[in-house]
Structures are given as structure tokens and as C-alpha cells.
Amino acid sequence: MIKTDAYKHEYERLQTLESYSILDTLQEEEYDNLTFLASQICGTPVALLGFVDETRHWFKSTVGINNLTQNPREYSFCTHAIQEPNTVFIIPDARLDNRFLNNPLVTGDMKVVFYAGVSLVNDEGFPLGTICVIDHKPNSLSPAQIKSLEALSQQTMKLLELRVNKIKLEGALHSLENKNIELEQFAYTAAHDLKSPLANISGLTDFLIENYNDNIDEEGIEIIQLIKSSSLKLREMIESLLLYSKSNKLSHENYTKVSISKLEKELVDLFSFNYNCSIVIQSELQFVETNKTAFEQILINLISNAIKYSDKEQTSINIFISEEVDYYKITVSDNGAGIEKEHQEVIFEIFEVAIDKDRFGEKGHGIGLATVKKIIENMGGDITVNSEIGLGATFDFTLAKAEKK
Numbered sequence: 498m499i500k501t502d503a504y505k506h507e508y509e510r511l512q513t514l515e516s517y518s519i520l521d522t523l524q525e526e527e528y529d530n531l532t533f534l535a536s537q538i539c540g541t542p543v544a545l546l547g548f549v550d551e552t553r554h555w556f557k558s559t560v561g562i563n564n565l566t567q568n569p570r571e572y573s574f575c576t577h578a579i580q581e582p583n584t585v586f587i588i589p590d591a592r593l594d595n596r597f598l599n600n601p602l603v604t605g606d607m608k609v610v611f612y613a614g615v616s617l618v619n620d621e622g623f624p625l626g627t628i629c630v631i632d633h634k635p636n637s638l639s640p641a642q643i644k645s646l647e648a649l650s651q652q653t654m655k656l657l658e659l660r661v662n663k664i665k666l667e668g669a670l671h672s673l674e675n676k677n678i679e680l681e682q683f684a685y686t687a688a689h690d691l692k693s694p695l696a697n698i699s700g701l702t703d704f705l706i707e708n709y710n711d712n713i714d715e716e717g718i719e720i721i722q723l724i725k726s727s728s729l730k731l732r733e734m735i736e737s738l739l740l741y742s743k744s745n746k747l748s749h750e751n752y753t754k755v756s757i758s759k760l761e762k763e764l765v766d767l768f769s770f771n772y773n774c775s776i777v778i779q780s781e782l783q784f785v786e787t788n789k790t791a792f793e794q795i796l797i798n799l800i801s802n803a804i805k806y807s808d809k810e811q812t813s814i815n816i817f818i819s820e821e822v823d824y825y826k827i828t829v830s831d832n833g834a835g836i837e838k839e840h841q842e843v844i845f846e847i848f849e850v851a852i853d854k855d856r857f858g859e860k861g862h863g864i865g866l867a868t869v870k871k872i873i874e875n876m877g878g879d880i881t882v883n884s885e886i887g888l889g890a891t892f893d894f895t896l897a898k899a900e901k902k
Contacts, residue, residue, distance in 0.1 A: 511551060578627045591611070754785075
């Protein structure tokens, strides 16, 4: 038996093999299909798909071999095959080849007599292993069989490249998720820390007006009122950002039974300050099983929007709740001014607004509907809007039901 030398660029080859994270992985159907085809096409009882690392020839997939996952590298025929990666390595009868005389794979239980292997070569030209076929008697391959074996080798490399790309993509997604978490935490902390100084500004303006009113002229009072108004507006925006940041926690967990009649009463009471607003919930259901806090937050945001952007003396809001097998469907309709077609695609994006000012002359901050969408998606649903100018807007959204255990 003649042992082979290490591959001429062995260090780089091993580093490349390591980058595929394929060694010692579990059995996979895609690779098993390739070895099955190799065995069938070449008419051999044994086929292997494996990789040569520093000490062994490890098998990712086998046909015709039971309870064997690797061979020592020094005995492996594939160690010889990768020395010439651009050719098909064929041994018609290993018993007559000086390189394999007394090789335990020839004289032992595997009884390797015929061998044909094609190297698995990556784009950089490094042979990582082989796909090979083995027979227990002398044999040969036709040109068509050799070409098919080469095609299976190329297909194996495509699977490996897909594996690497998947690993890279998962790594990038994981990194992005971590950065998003850090960014949300920063936004939450910054917004939270800004609340106290803003409250102080608002309180100090009240103090100035109450205690120094006689010493400040009319223009000064107006400026102080503008400072207070701006600080209150900024605080409202910060509160909305905090809610948006916390919306990830309002998910499909913590499901409880929510009474629809009680929900209607709570919403009516909440918005009772607006005497020109009517809220009606229609449903054949008595309860919905969902995250109560999240569901209420969604409806409060949609109702608040309907009131703020209504152009009617009487704001009418109708809510319809129904159920399908896996989800609830909720429709919230109003009789307001409506939303222009070109704005309907962007209103769920954060900081996007459809109308410059609401009915009270205030400019929206574009966080409310973004929060609604985020909560709904976290609860396994989605939301759409349909609207015509002058005919109000209809928001349709779904919420996934709790999984039955």
C-alpha cells in the first residue's frame, strides 16, 4: 500500500472545507438522493459522498454501507482522488494496483475492488471530497456514466454553496436582529429619559404664567404658551414612540377571553368626552380569545385616528368582529374625510402622515398606525385599508387565534 502526500495547498483546502460547516452534520435527503443516483447510474452496490479532512474521510451520505460513517484518511481511495481534482479517478481492480495492495479497505469487510471517484471542487479550485462508486468485483464505466458522475459532483457543490449562502444569510439576519434590538432599546431609553425634562419645561411655563403674569407682556405670555404647547406636543410624540417600541411585547401570548359587550362599553366610556362620536360593535360572538391589552391598543389607535381626522359634525365608528377557523377578522369603519389612494400604501409606515393637520389643527407624527401594524403582525395577522375621499375609511385586520394544545 502506498500512502499519498498531503494535497499541495492542504492548509487552504482544509480552511475552505471548514467554511462549509458540513462535517459531522446529520443525514440529509438531498445528499442521499445524489448517492442513490450515483449507485443506480453506475450499476454499483456502493456509493459514497464524503469529505476529506485532516485525519479522515467522513461520509455525508452512503448507499450499500451500514453503520460506517468514516475511514482513516491514510486508507481512503478519495485521498488519492483529490490529488488530481480535474480528472475522474478510476481503479478497475484495486487488487492489481500497487497503491492499494494490502489496504484494509480492499482486504477487509468493505472489499473495495472497483473504485471511481469525482472530486467535489469549489470555485477556488480546492477539492473538498468526492462522490464515488464502489464495486466488489472488477468493473468499468461508460463515457455516459462518467459524465453523469461528474454532473452529480457539480450538483453536490451547488448544494454546498446554497448551504454556505444560507449560513451567511442567517448570520446577517441574526446580526440585524441584534442591532434592531439595540436600536429599539436605545430609542426607548432616550425617549423615556426625555420625558422628565419635558415635564419640567411644561411645569415651569405654568409657574411663570401663574406667578409672573403681571411682569410679562402679552407677547411674552404668547411665547411661553408656545413653549408649553411645543413641549406637550413633543411629549405626546415621545409617548407614542415608547408605545411603538413596546409594541413588540404585545404579541399573541397571554391570551384571555375578552367580552365584546364589555369591550364596547369600555371604548364608549373612554371616548365619552367627545359627545359627537358614536362607537358601535357588531358581532355574533360573545367573546374573542386574544391578548386584551394588544387588542384594545389597536382599536384605541384606530378610533382616535377616526376622531382626529373626521370632517363630520357627528363621527360614526362601526366595528364588526367575526371569526374564521384560525383567526378573527375585525373591520373598523368611519364616516370621515377618507384617505387619498396614493397615501393608503404608506400610512402604516412610521413617521408617514396622509393629512398635514387634523381637525384640531395639529400635525400628526405618523406613529399611531405604524404601531397598530406592528402589534397586528406580532399577533400573526395583517391589516389593510380601503377608502374613498368623502366616504370615510375602512380598516380590515386579522388576529391569529390561540393554538389549541
